[in-house]
Amino acid sequence: MIGSSDPAAVPPGTRRTLAGAAEAAGLLGAGRRAGLVRRTEGSTQLELLLERVAPRPELVIVGVGDDARLLCSLARRLQWRVTVAYHATGKATRERFPAADELQIIPRFAFEQVDVRGKYVVVMSHNLDLDREAVHRMLTPEVKYVGLVGSSYRLKKILEPIRQPGEPERKIDPALRDKLYSPVGLDIGAETPEEIAMSILAEITAIKNGRSGGFLRDRKGAIRGGGTDASLNASTSSPSFLDEPAFPESCRV
Structure with missing residues (x-):
């Protein structure tokens, strides 16, 4: 006050x-x-x-490879809350992922057990069956974003309906496709694992902030927060705030 x-x-x-x-x-x-x-x-x-x-944005990583470790470490540096979700293997350990806020060990293919509400997900197990199940289970109306590492051809295979004996066919709701990004990352020519991790996080940040990820020199108007700096300056220096106060000056601090 x-x-x-x-x-x-x-x-x-x-x-x-x-x-x-x-x-x-x-x-x-x-x-x-x-x-x-x-x-x-x-x-x-x-x-x-x-x-x-605002709370820290949350990232869920499906995968335990070296590229997942790099992505986890970089996201943590950027103050994201990171969960690594995977089944029990020798690579799904706290020693390999010291930067993770949470290491969630789930049964194989049981990705529905991972809470993705309001979170950003990157699927990078590099196993076709695991990635397919993760995308089908985690691409929900509540998730903010699902990024899938791989080629366009691989994406086509993963989007195919899942048919399991004794179960109804499962396929992805077309209305949710806009939340799925694959190949994942911004087009910066990334080749090394470090560059790929940076590309992925740059894309996620752009989605979180409602930006397209283009060149700042091509942007019209304010470059931060949709005009946050300009509007903040205006709010603190606007003549309306310098007019006669609605209460005595002695009541102000």
Whole structure:
């Protein structure tokens, strides 16, 4: 609280957490992470310094190869929360994945046991049967993104319906195809495992931020946060905030 028209009821300097990201987003406006806002609670006029604090984005990696280790390490450096989900093998160990926040050991093919709600998934087991099952199980309405390592031909094979004896045919909902990215990664000519990991994370970051991943020199307008910097500067220096306050200056801190 920066200022209050009723300091006895709501003292300036009070800190509080707003319930619900939607409310905070509505006060700040699209693309803004922080700024000064005014708010009315009953008959009390408040001036707030509001900051949106989001949880760490979450990445799920299906695979335990060296490329998965690199992706896990790089994602952790970028402050992602990383889960490695795989069945029990000699490579699915904490020693091989010290950067992982969670190592989830599941039965082979049991990818439905992995929580992917609101998360980003990269499937990179390099085993056709495992990758196919992972994509079919994890490409859900709740997942944010599923990236699949491999060629376009391999993607075609993985998208084929799964037919198991005694089970109904399973096929991917066409409405979810927009969430599936394969071949995975931005087109930067990546060849080494390190470059491929960087390409994958760059694509995921672009999807998370609602960007296309093009060259910044070709972008029109603000380059960060959809105009976050400009709107934040405007919010803190706008003449409307320098007009006569809605409450006495003695009530401000």
